[in-house]
Amino acid sequence: QASADIMKLLDLHKVSLAVPPESTVKDQWHTQLFRSIDARTASFCEHHLSRFQDENKVDDLLESAFAVPVSDKKVQKGISAFASQLKGIAKERKSLVKEHEKGTSRTFVASDMKTFRFLRDLDRKKGRNVDASVHSGLVHHIRRARHHIYMESQYFMGSSHLWKSDNKVKCGNLIPAEIIVKICEKIANDERFAVYIVLPMWPEGVPESKPTQELLVWQRLTMEGMYTRIAEALTSRGNPGHPTDYLNFYCLGTRETTEFSQATKDHKQNSKEKILNETRRHQIYVHSKMMIVDDEVVIIGSANVNQRSLDGTRDSELMLASYQPMYVTSSDSIPYGDVHGFRLHCWATITGKMDDVFRYPSDLE
Template sequence: MNCDESVSNSVWRYARAARAHVVIDAADYYALMQKAMEAAQQRIHLIGWDFDTRMHLGPGRRLWNLPRKAVNPARLGPFMIWLCERNRSLEVRVLKWNFGALKYLLRGTMIIDLLRWWLHRGIVFKFDAAHPVGCSHHQKIVVIDDMFAVCGGIDMTSDRWDTPEHIEQDPRRRRPYSKKLYGPWHDLTMLVEGEAAAALAELGRDRWVVAGGDPLLPCAPQAQSAWPPGLEAQFEDVEIGIARTRSAWHEVPEQHEIEALFIEHIARAKHFIYAESQYFASRAVAEAIAERLAQPDPPEIVLINPRTAEGWLEQAAMDGARVQLCHAIGEHDPAGRFRIFIPVNAAGTAIYVHSKTMIVDDEVLRVGSANMNNRSMGLDTECDVFIDAARPGNGHAAEPIKRLRMTLLAEHTGMPLAAVEAALARDPSMIALIENAPRGGKRLDAFKLRALTETEKTMADNALLDPERPEQLFEPFSKRRGLFRAGGFLRNPREWRRK
């Protein structure tokens, strides 16, 4: 099976993982990846939306030193050179979205790092421009020796590091070579080992060639993977599903598996859906939620979002769409089963949610790069992985999925894990848990709908900055596009409010 053959319209590949583990927040993830990359024997393949060579992975030298020193550098840039100097047969391949390449000129020592990478025979760095105008390469994948891989929402770049405590004004949450601190940040990713990693390696090699790189041969079989030492896996011998989004580009066909998978997973929910997403602006996802809520005995749906999107353009487009979709969904949700909550830390500062995950009935767990917005459904290059405990041989995955949901709720509510478990044992409603949780520390605040300006309504209704398909970028006002397009399940709130 090659990279363009899918198992179904919603899944590219199923493959078993000897081990799998979900890492919460980037502090642990970066430290684990430092250990994993140190164990690399043949190849490290980094695929991402952004990389910042100035970021610190974990312990090590923090000053500029020769890469042959015994103690590893802490910064990503020198660390990759140190690895290649220590293992002369190691290949490092880095693929980054091409947009924003000029901003590297403003990142100080990053230009020096990239020059040193370019001069090193073991490292090849490429910009990915293999997509239509207006689209982006948004995957966040790492593959080591084709035996260990990562897929999720965490980029190896600045302004991402944080701990689950999300401490106010944490001095460790500092921009590279700056005294300026950034705000609390929440994220997730999944580690996999074995056949599932080999599948992600194939996907990565295919993307490398599409982006103009020389073909990469699969790595030779080896005895051990780069699984971080001392990390006890949450899942063992579990089947992993992989789904993609990709725009058509030259001879590369489009893929909309992630959109189809969202619709399937929402439709099958019997009791609840717990989800985290940077945005809530997808017409397809909102319609699937509204249709499920309109049926008898609907599930409880809890969505964790940031208070607002980053940047004024995204705020106008994504925040406005969220308000409009919430109004439209509310028409089909008289019992109030759908709720959006905003996490804040103990000081009351909103925590930025960058994670992209969904748990359905403690049976399905999905983690990836795709947000609940239109771009992730049809424009950008995305990859999600998921575990379905209802699949043959996966029944043992249900308990770890449940424990992960409890862990995330404990992080966001500031409650001890045991207290969350006890509360949900008495009353399974997550909404009740959140509303009755203590308010003195970390907590989840209810998302409050605000009034939109006419400009915001127009931008949201027509999805001007968040189209579903590349061709819609050039037809901004059309009945075939927008949150409330002709024939869709949801109606524009402005239309039904007039009645």
């Protein structure tokens, strides 16, 4: 829950990065951000910091952080002082292990935001406590979706057990599988449902490099597995529809004119630059990590739809879910609150127009 003076969903950003004079095409970004201020943020920050101040982990943390020998005596002295300070703080706090034993959730009460809660969704993998609350939260909201889902993600791969090949790859997050289950459930009940997913044309890196190509293969296998099962559900139901009536992936692109080109006239172009200069088309790199469900709940943060972000044992991720209590979905309609307006703004900015059909995302039109 959030009021306008505490929570702000920042608009889509198309950032034209600084480019060298010899460059012919700008690289644009598309992302979503959130900002949270006041007491609840302070409560969360205190909790997040405390997780790294467990006295049983301080030595390991310092050892890994300062593995490179430091020759400067002043720097060494500063590090020692910092280490002593960390250990002092850690001794005053309860260890993370003891805190885990008390339960799997904790409520942080702020004077002006009593309903703010940060949930610890603890699980165990190979004897270690892990926090997979981001994955659990996304799965929860996909399962409760009634009409549509709109996602933006820098990567989209998972549910490798459903892949046609390479299904032993450790990419087992359930986001794609849960979307399939939801769509197939709607098809079986002869109900409309639509999923829109916006991705970059290729992940970060050189497109033809081996790591990028490997990621693209896994992403293709994820999409292929989803469309295959949707097609099977339509066939078994005798539905003449097409899988893209229910699931669509989009990539954003831009085309620049020569009017404001920053390229130097004497620059010798290579073969790739010549092609780009002729078409002047380039992808808008999608860096967002966002999901909107039924225009009721918006989830924005740092976690991509891939195993690295959702595994719970690798990267530290943060996602914020927001909704308005007076604007909730029903079986036959979506709410028309701020989340609805935010999605419309995203679509209008991406497409360059505002169309009335945007208000009804689950309709075939």
